[in-house]
Amino acid sequence: MRSWRTGILLFSPLLLVLASAFIVPLILLAPTSFREYQPGMGIVAGSFTLQNYVRIVADDFYREVVLRTLGLGVGVTVACLLLGYPVAYLIVRGRPGWRLPLTLLVIFPLMLNLVVRSFGWIVLLTSRGVVNNLLIDVGLIEAPLKLMFNVTGVTIGLTHIYLPFMVLMLVAALQNVPRDLEAAAATLGSSRFHVFRAVTLPLTAPGIIAGSILVFVLTISALVTPRMLGGPTYQVMATLVYDEYMQLLDWPSGSALSFALALATLLIIWISSRMTRRWAGLA
Amino acid sequence: MSNLTLDHVVKRYSSVTVVKDVSLAIDEGEFVSLLGPSGCGKTTILRMVAGLIDPSGGTIRIGDRDVTRLPPNKRNIGLVFQSYALFPHLTVHENVAFGLRRKGQSGAALDARVGEALAMVRLAGYGERYPRQLSGGQQQRVAMARAIAPRPNVLLFDEPLSNLDAKLRDEMQIELKRLQRELGITTLFVTHDQAEALSLSDRVCVMQDGVIQQFAEPETIYRRPATAFVASFIGKPNRLAGTIRGGRVALDEQLDLRSESDLSGDGRPVDVFIRQEAISLAARGDENVNRIAGTVALRSFSGPQVKYVVRIGSDRELVVEAPSTGPFGDLAPGQPVMLEVRPQDVLVLPREIAL
Numbered sequence: 001m002r003s004w005r006t007g008i009l010l011f012s013p014l015l016l017v018l019a020s021a022f023i024v025p026l027i028l029l030a031p032t033s034f035r036e037y038q039p040g041m042g043i044v045a046g047s048f049t050l051q052n053y054v055r056i057v058a059d060d061f062y063r064e065v066v067l068r069t070l071g072l073g074v075g076v077t078v079a080c081l082l083l084g085y086p087v088a089y090l091i092v093r094g095r096p097g098w099r100l101p102l103t104l105l106v107i108f109p110l111m112l113n114l115v116v117r118s119f120g121w122i123v124l125l126t127s128r129g130v131v132n133n134l135l136i137d138v139g140l141i142e143a144p145l146k147l148m149f150n151v152t153g154v155t156i157g158l159t160h161i162y163l164p165f166m167v168l169m170l171v172a173a174l175q176n177v178p179r180d181l182e183a184a185a186a187t188l189g190s191s192r193f194h195v196f197r198a199v200t201l202p203l204t205a206p207g208i209i210a211g212s213i214l215v216f217v218l219t220i221s222a223l224v225t226p227r228m229l230g231g232p233t234y235q236v237m238a239t240l241v242y243d244e245y246m247q248l249l250d251w252p253s254g255s256a257l258s259f260a261l262a263l264a265t266l267l268i269i270w271i272s273s274r275m276t277r278r279w280a281g282l283a
Numbered sequence: 284m285s286n287l288t289l290d291h292v293v294k295r296y297s298s299v300t301v302v303k304d305v306s307l308a309i310d311e312g313e314f315v316s317l318l319g320p321s322g323c324g325k326t327t328i329l330r331m332v333a334g335l336i337d338p339s340g341g342t343i344r345i346g347d348r349d350v351t352r353l354p355p356n357k358r359n360i361g362l363v364f365q366s367y368a369l370f371p372h373l374t375v376h377e378n379v380a381f382g383l384r385r386k387g388q389s390g391a392a393l394d395a396r397v398g399e400a401l402a403m404v405r406l407a408g409y410g411e412r413y414p415r416q417l418s419g420g421q422q423q424r425v426a427m428a429r430a431i432a433p434r435p436n437v438l439l440f441d442e443p444l445s446n447l448d449a450k451l452r453d454e455m456q457i458e459l460k461r462l463q464r465e466l467g468i469t470t471l472f473v474t475h476d477q478a479e480a481l482s483l484s485d486r487v488c489v490m491q492d493g494v495i496q497q498f499a500e501p502e503t504i505y506r507r508p509a510t511a512f513v514a515s516f517i518g519k520p521n522r523l524a525g526t527i528r529g530g531r532v533a534l535d536e537q538l539d540l541r542s543e544s545d546l547s548g549d550g551r552p553v554d555v556f557i558r559q560e561a562i563s564l565a566a567r568g569d570e571n572v573n574r575i576a577g578t579v580a581l582r583s584f585s586g587p588q589v590k591y592v593v594r595i596g597s598d599r600e601l602v603v604e605a606p607s608t609g610p611f612g613d614l615a616p617g618q619p620v621m622l623e624v625r626p627q628d629v630l631v632l633p634r635e636i637a638l
Contacts (some may be wrong), residue, residue: 180368183335186355187362188433189385198381202372
């Protein structure tokens, strides 16, 4: 009984903030998503329709945006995982003297404003940007590559932004793998690669999954970077929600899309947490 | 099965040398303990034999094979860790099978070998459990089964029993000894527990500060310690400063003792070690024995044993142990006593600078 009360007391400040800034607006938004919207007229009062939700799966345009968003999420997550694991491994298993500088290096991008970082990528990736000019000067390509306003640019930008989260999650996971376990595998005849595959990797699975969920969820709900590096035509769910609210004033459709996004996120977290339990065998 | 040889092995970490020129030859099938206080380099030696630490110099041989530069997976060794280091994501069966699979075993032959190893540590039928479902002692036995299953040339133990409670530790000691005898695998056992080392080993290697102090049979280590460090580390010794005087060792002007140690060199300063358990309060009626008169200064009761601090000579003290059920179980402070010590129990060693 007492631990229950203590728990609630400890949780209540956060609960209060979440309730006022997140849950209440969400509940207010729910009825809006079932209203009809008429261009030029606005929200039709007292109407009820499922059309806003049906459209997300039925309409080609919406469906494409949803699939693109999920695809982007998978792409960025995989990129962060592949780039982040070696870094995390180096931080945890490398020389102790490198740990702090490497960690700072990983965290450093987080200290810069998101918009600044996205502008940085624009400078690098535009058709007359640093990367294209360099490649042309070296003679590897003749015409500039299209690195921006498409999936490439957005993936690069988001991977850069969310990599620190992935690395930090993986560092925590790797630190929980006792070195004795790896040593034990080695004395039992495992090569270094087999030690990694049979011991380190499965034991860091919870961290891999947690980091992947985090990056995936952040990616599919990202607004600023897709807008800046994707341009006005490369739409993902978050930019579409923004446009429907701010440009088209189609609040019902925007709300429905928001709920769909939230639902997808919850679904993914639920599936992954089940997977963690199965994989790691450490329920 | 093979013998294990360390030849002038050195380990340096930038400015500190933790293992200083250690040479050690362990016979085939022999059980050798590395005994010493923490930081004496014993675990470093074990890890160098396992290939987990690279030696800075010297060679390590298993059988006639020079393994100094081989990675751990090419050495065919079994290592049991203090932390057990069982794979938490694998069942007991898969833990034990791990090394066998690396050797290319599979199917019924593998299952048979795993079953055999688990039966040896008396854990048959536990194969499908996960390590977290086992007690500490059971986990330790799985770790042993895992190490012996691939039939290694050398078994290494890194303080395997120090995480267990005292009662379980006694049981596991016997288990371990039995297992090693049955298998006849050359074994190197690292411990800081002298009773463990003395009771388990064929030979004990006492280490201090990266140097071997004495490498001998347990009885020799106990009865004839080679250095003052060994004498002070093994058993519960009283340590007194003395001087050689006319074929005896003098503790002060009035008090001198007979000893079977080297008493040459008149006037030489020495350290005298007399174990608590070697001092008798009862008169043994032996002419040759040393008799020391003293007064009880303090009594400390600890169940089966009573300890007395006895003041002797002008300002010396000896700690004496007596069974609490015996005739000397309840001497009161201030009571005069006559202590008897046999000459072979008076260990005289060259004086060392303060330890």
